[in-house]
Amino acid sequence: MSLPPRAKSPAKLVSRYPDFEKVQSERAPFDEYSFTHTQTVDPAWRPGSGANDPSWRDHETVHIDPYAGDRTPLDNYKLLVSGIVPRPIGVVSTEGPDGQRNLAPFSYLQIVNHDPPIFTLGFTMGASALKDTSRHVLSTRECVINLVSEHFVEAANYTSIDAPSGVSEWTLSGLTPAPSCKVKPPRVAEAVFAVEAKLVASHDWFSPSTGEKTGVLAILSGVYFHVREDALNEDRNVVDFRVLRPVGRLGGITYLRAREGFEVLRPTFGKDGEKEKNGVEQNGAEKNGVEKNGVEQNGAEKE
Ligand SMILES: Cc1cc2nc3c(=O)[nH]c(=O)nc-3n(C[C@H](O)[C@H](O)[C@H](O)COP(=O)(O)O)c2cc1C
Secondary structure, three states: OOOOOOOOOOOOOOOOOOOHHHHHHHHOOOOOOOOOOOOOOOHHHHHHOOOOOOHHHOOOHHHHHHOOOOOOOHHHHHHHHHHHEEEEEEEEEEEEOOEEEEEEEEEEEEEEEEEEEEEEEEEOOOOOOOOHHHHHHHOOOOOEEEEEEEHHHHHHHHHOOOOOOOHHHHHOOOOOEEOOOOOOOOOEOOOOOOEEEEEEEEEEEEEEOOEEEEEEEEEEEEEEEEOOOOEEEOOOOEHHHHHHHHEEEEOOOOEOOOEEEEEEEEEOOOOOHHHHHHEEEEEEHOOOOOHHHHHHHHHHOOO
């Protein structure tokens, strides 16, 4: 899709709310937690039916080259953190080789394997150097990832402060250190779920345009778990999201609550054979609008 030239975004992130307190005061208060399971979006959905809302057809797609001349890394940052959402947030606790403790939130966080338990953390560069968390993780190879819940989200957010070296985010946030078992940095006692982790590997990233180092990927192995007792089932294998009350990160400074969900059954090929057959025959021709191709492609994919 061709678009008119766009205004260049500022080189630096600027606050969207010069008077955030005023904006906040005009919003509804944070209401009591509840979780509802609703039906799926379309309980009548059948194999081959595709999207349940055809309005996507009314819109063209904008194709973006991340390295286009008029595009800055900040454009890509804003696009990616607003488009890859919601992301879990972990307040990461580390200790430097000198014993200096550090706490900061990270949403470039994901579980990528469970046997062994493996997590990834993405550290972008600070103003001029590696962030304290990444320096500590790279040198001591240890950290604790504390999943952020509603009941300490402000404190967790506050740990992102650009405190000078020697000023503790533990004190500034008011969060409580509790001893870890297999790593030196303490875990956050308030966290419903915390993972002690050890560094397995790291990879440095460099800007293709400037050649400068722009970030570090840390691959971490989970070596010990801590779960609040009322969030854990008897078999010790499920964390209750109603107790965890996870907070996700959307774009900008917006956080997300998890309060409504729906369950969708996993498909097993052959189990719903009749439905699949119908789906291939009917929807390939009718819905996809690609007549024969649709039928052939859908059929091939399912075999
Ligand atoms: C919710 C949230 C998520 C964040 N996620 C990341 C992230 O994934 N990677 C990153 O480098 N910085 C992230 N930041 C910014 C860091 O927390 C911030 O730069 C912090 O000051 C780093 O602290 P440190 O230098 O003590 O490690 C995030 C901030 C917030 C509030």
